[in-house]
Amino acid sequence: KAGVTQTPRYLIKTRGQQVTLSCSPISGHRSVSWYQQTPGQGLQFLFEYFSETQRNKGNFPGRFSGRQFSNSRSEMNVSTLELGDSALYLCASSLVLDSSYEQYFGPGTRLTVT
Amino acid sequence: SQQGEEDPQALSIQEGENATMNCSYKTSINNLQWYRQNSGRGLVHLILIRSNEREKHSGRLRVTLDTSKKSSSLLITASRAADTASYFCATDAFSGGYNKLIFGAGTRLAVHP
Numbered sequence: 001k002a003g004v005t006q007t008p009r010y011l012i013k014t015r016g017q018q019v020t021l022s023c024s025p026i027s028g029h030r031s032v033s034w035y036q037q038t039p040g041q042g043l044q045f046l047f048e049y050f051s052e053t054q055r056n057k058g059n060f061p062g063r064f065s066g067r068q069f070s071n072s073r074s075e076m077n078v079s080t081l082e083l084g085d086s087a088l089y090l091c092a093s094s095l096v097l098d099s100s101y102e103q104y105f106g107p108g109t110r111l112t113v114t
Numbered sequence: 115s116q117q118g119e120e121d122p123q124a125l126s127i128q129e130g131e132n133a134t135m136n137c138s139y140k141t142s143i144n145n146l147q148w149y150r151q152n153s154g155r156g157l158v159h160l161i162l163i164r165s166n167e168r169e170k171h172s173g174r175l176r177v178t179l180d181t182s183k184k185s186s187s188l189l190i191t192a193s194r195a196a197d198t199a200s201y202f203c204a205t206d207a208f209s210g211g212y213n214k215l216i217f218g219a220g221t222r223l224a225v226h227p
Contacts, residue, residue, distance in 0.1 A: 004156075033214070033215075035215075035217075042217060042218075042219050042220065043202065043204075043217035043220075044217075045214050045215065045216070048214060056214050058214075088154060090156060090157065092157075102147070102159045102162060103147075103159065103215065104159065105149075105156040105157040105158070105159075106156050107155055107156040108154075108155065108156050110154070
């Protein structure tokens, strides 16, 4: 069974631009979560989607948004990029909406904002 | 804010030695998970321990959970160079979310041949 895939793996953008990251969960998984990892703040929860609906959201500004499609694939968008948005963005998929189930992480997208 | 705090922040040992990492958290949990991350890559799930469990084993890994002290420990026995990675504990949050994980800052483990 293929793992979680994220595209692109690396991205360089300039301040003020916007970016869209993509995540394809493991086949059959319906929950997709997004995390931001930076050296200063560590791993922080962005949001979670289940059955095309956002179920939970972390403490990030409205510039960060996401969506999930009917095939469970998810995208996250960051508008008006700031230098502080440089980070590794990780997506995780899970079978169901239940924290007692293991989450499977993708390799991440490394975003650099210059 | 982070729920978990790992201790130590960094650990350097020789191959064959045991490595112990500790995690403390602040609020009540349903379960606690440990993940490994190799050099800025994705996270690999190691083990999940539920709040009603005290100890769990998986291969060379042993995890304990003390809910009265709000703490957990991860023991890696007979460590190998390939165990060199960052290790994170993660707890679920009672904040209405279901799969939301709150991660600690992590312990960087270096195993020297």
